[in-house]
Amino acid sequence: MNAVSHAVTEPARLSDTGPTQRPSGRQPGPGGSGSSVEASRETRPPKVRAEVRNLSFYYGQNRALKDINIPIADRQVTALIGPSGCGKSTFLRCFNRMHDLQVGTRYEGSITLYPENVDLVGRDIDPIEVRMRIGMVFQKANPFPKSIFENVAYGLRLRGMTRRSLLAEEVEQALRGAALWEEVGDRLHESAMALSGGQMQRLCIARALATKPEILLCDEPTSALDPIATAKIEELISTLRAQVTVLIVTHNMQQAARISDYTAFMYLGELIEFGQAGRIFTNPAKKATEDYITGRYG
Numbered sequence: 001m002n003a004v005s006h007a008v009t010e011p012a013r014l015s016d017t018g019p020t021q022r023p024s025g026r027q028p029g030p031g032g033s034g035s036s037v038e039a040s041r042e043t044r045p046p047k048v049r050a051e052v053r054n055l056s057f058y059y060g061q062n063r064a065l066k067d068i069n070i071p072i073a074d075r076q077v078t079a080l081i082g083p084s085g086c087g088k089s090t091f092l093r094c095f096n097r098m099h100d101l102q103v104g105t106r107y108e109g110s111i112t113l114y115p116e117n118v119d120l121v122g123r124d125i126d127p128i129e130v131r132m133r134i135g136m137v138f139q140k141a142n143p144f145p146k147s148i149f150e151n152v153a154y155g156l157r158l159r160g161m162t163r164r165s166l167l168a169e170e171v172e173q174a175l176r177g178a179a180l181w182e183e184v185g186d187r188l189h190e191s192a193m194a195l196s197g198g199q200m201q202r203l204c205i206a207r208a209l210a211t212k213p214e215i216l217l218c219d220e221p222t223s224a225l226d227p228i229a230t231a232k233i234e235e236l237i238s239t240l241r242a243q244v245t246v247l248i249v250t251h252n253m254q255q256a257a258r259i260s261d262y263t264a265f266m267y268l269g270e271l272i273e274f275g276q277a278g279r280i281f282t283n284p285a286k287k288a289t290e291d292y293i294t295g296r297y298g
């Protein structure tokens with residue numbers, strides 16, 4: 001990726017922000033803004049992996065995102081919550097330039113990826129290159145009609161990896177990382193289409209992890225799954241923070257409360273409130289957030 005033309009800027013600190021506040025100031029930490037949940041989650045302040053600055057997004061004349069500012073913490077889970085149609089998926093899709101596939105769309109502002117200091121929505125960045133670095137998992141599992149092995153090896157082959165032994169190593173590592181190896185390690189050459197829905201979704205996570213993405217985007221990854229498969233994916237996402245930065249869209253607030261370190265509440269294309277999950281769910285600063293998390297609308 002071409003980083004040459006980008007001025008070096010400092011990442012923001014991970015403090016709570018609202019729609020009109022710019023991220024700045026305090027680092028979160030034990031005893032920072034409150035609850036024991038936060039204290040247990042925050043033993044050391046995380047670094048910022050990406051910073052969203054004044055991001056607006058347009059579908060033609062429709063401004064679906066309005067001037068969003070959020071720091072994305074490195075190797076933490078950041079959840080986006082809010083009622084249907086508030087722009088969560090639109091926001092997520094800016095990170096891997098999915099919108100470029102649709103004519104008449106436009107970005108304003110920036111998403112700076114650190115430490116490379118590149119603007120993911122910058123005009124001079126190749127969207128295909130961005131998609132190689134930012135993994136994505138969708139609402140409905142979408143394995144290729146190929147073997148389990150070939151699904152996971154797909155991105156590695158695209159990047160030119162041909163040595164069978166190396167591919168096998170990487171595939172195993174990705175399947176272990178997605179908590180699927182124990183279930184499929186002895187049938188890698190069977191069709192991925194024969195897996196259960198939950199297994200397919202973990203396979204898609206393994207496929208995304210295989211190429212070691214810098215950020216993993218998850219767009220309601222459990223909404224098509226039963227409660228047991230959902231619990232497995234939630235547990236998996238909680239462990240993934242050891243290896244990758246996760247950005248997840250969910251309309252399930254309990255899920256966001258369970259698995260996220262940071263939570264952003266969006267409404268009508270605006271960021272209403274952002275902060276440590278423990279605080280957002282126990283002591284929201286904005287009435288709109290409180291109304292949403294207590295089920296008054298949405």
Ligand code: ADP
Pocket residue numbers: 059062064082083084085086087088089090091102
């Ligand atoms: P959410 O993920 O919170 O449900 P979306 O990001 O899907 O919200 O939608 C935000 C707004 O953008 C809505 O008004 C929706 O109608 C519009 N929108 C979403 N996807 C498209 C698209 N592909 N083309 C045009 N408008 C879209």
